[in-house]
Amino acid sequence: MDEVLKIVNEIKSGIIKPVYFFMGEEPYYIDKLTEYIEDNILSEDDKGFNQMVLYGKDVTVEEVVANAKRYPMMAERQVVIVKEAQELSRTIEKLESYAENPQPTTVLVFAYKYKTLDKRKKLIKNVIKNGVVFESKKMYENQVADWIKRVLSGKGYGIEPKAAAMLVEFLGNDLSRISNELDKLAIILPKGHTISPKDVEDNIGISKDYNIFELRKAIGERDQLKAYKIANYFAQNPKDNPLVMTTGLIFGFFSQLLQYHGLKDKSPGNVSKVLRVNPYFLKDYDIALRNYPMKKVSAIVAALRDIDVKSKGVGANAVSQHDLLKEMLVKIFN
Incomplete structure (x- = not known):
């Protein structure tokens, strides 16, 4: 977020680069930065003639470059935005020579979502030299x-x-x-x-009492009554609580617990970092650690793999979601 604010603040202060290449697995900040440039570089009067929005699936890199080399019409600069630029991934390297010598009166923006380019490539090096490269990474x-x-x-x-x-x-x-x-x-x-x-x-529309977070907590505390109540609710509302997602998240919880057992440094800071758990919820993991010895956790992880396979319809076509949830809890609590 700091890098995003830096880009925005530079633009606000008049430091505007000729090329912006926003890329990465997380589309949120790519969209936000692209929208900010689209809304704020040019005045409303200048946008009509000097702002162009292109889409990667509809253009070639050569067409993008041709538009970028245009001179603005009765304005200081023009803005060319390429949305869904990842559609140009096969030919994007052709942008290399333009990035080396970009048109100073053009602001060329690439919104290259869900993918990244190798920063060792000359294209990215050229953009870094003359413009801005921002990689939007998925947040844990x-x-x-x-x-x-x-x-x-x-x-x-x-x-x-x-x-x-x-x-x-x-x-x-x-x-x-x-x-x-x-x-x-x-x-x-x-x-x-x-x-x-x-x-x-x-x-x-998320139930505060009947959700995967509460199920995981009940399991960790070995609160069987509460766990079975939540499982029954899930079985009655399968669209909102898919079995595959439920088993996957419970499997992830016990995998983390197995990792926790194996840690030499069990200080809160290290546990939070290694398990990628918000420190606020570490107490739930501490309770579960006491309730489930390492040998039991290993057995549960193995059992959950079997339940996960069944939840995907492999060898369990006639077994209902309710029965699989009950089977999961029986194997956890026994």
């Missing part, structure tokens, strides 16, 4: 809750840790989807409000 799930907190703080809101965890469990590390849901909450809730699990449940 243990980092997303803090990201949510920062974004909401910027909007004038707070959020309880459990509410942030619910969003992460439900939406993963897809920042665009999370951002859309946060925007909805900001419309509904008054500024200064601290978002609670109930707010998430009421406005986004």
Whole structure:
């Protein structure tokens, strides 16, 4: 996020480069930077003649370069934006000579999503020399809750840790989807409000009591009654709680637990870093560590692999989701 703010602040202060190449697995910041340039480099009067938005699937690199070499019409500069630029991946190296000597009155922007280019290649070296290269990396799930907190703080809101965890469990590390849901909450809730699990449940549709986060917690605490209640809820609402996702996340939890058992340095900072777990939730892992010895965790991981295969329909076509969830819990608790 610091790098994104640096690019935005430079543009605000009038430091505008002739080439911007935004690339990477996480599309959220690529879209945000592209939108910022699209909205802010030129005045509304200048955009009509001097701003062009192209799409990678509809153009060639040669056509992009030809447009970039145009002179602006009655303006200081023109802006050429290439969205979905990853569609040009097979021929993108042809941009190399232009990047070496870009048109100074053009701002050429590439939104190259879901992929990256080798920074050792001459193309990227040329862009770095004359413009800006920004790589938007996927955020680890243990980092997303803090990201949510920062974004909401910027909007004038707070959020309880459990509410942030619910969003992460439900939406993963897809920042665009999370951002859309946060925007909805900001419309509904008054500024200064601290978002609670109930707010998430009421406005986004994630149950605060019956979700994978609560199931994982109940399993860690060996609270069998609560775990079976949640499993029954999942079985009755399979579209919102796919079995494949449930078994995958529980498998991930016990894999982390196995890793935790093997750590020599069990200090909170090291555990959080190695397991990629938000420090707030380390207490849940500490409880599970005491409840499940290493040998038991190994047996559970093996059993969960079998359940996962069955959940995908291999050798278990006649077994219902409810029965597979019960089988999973039986193998965990026995």
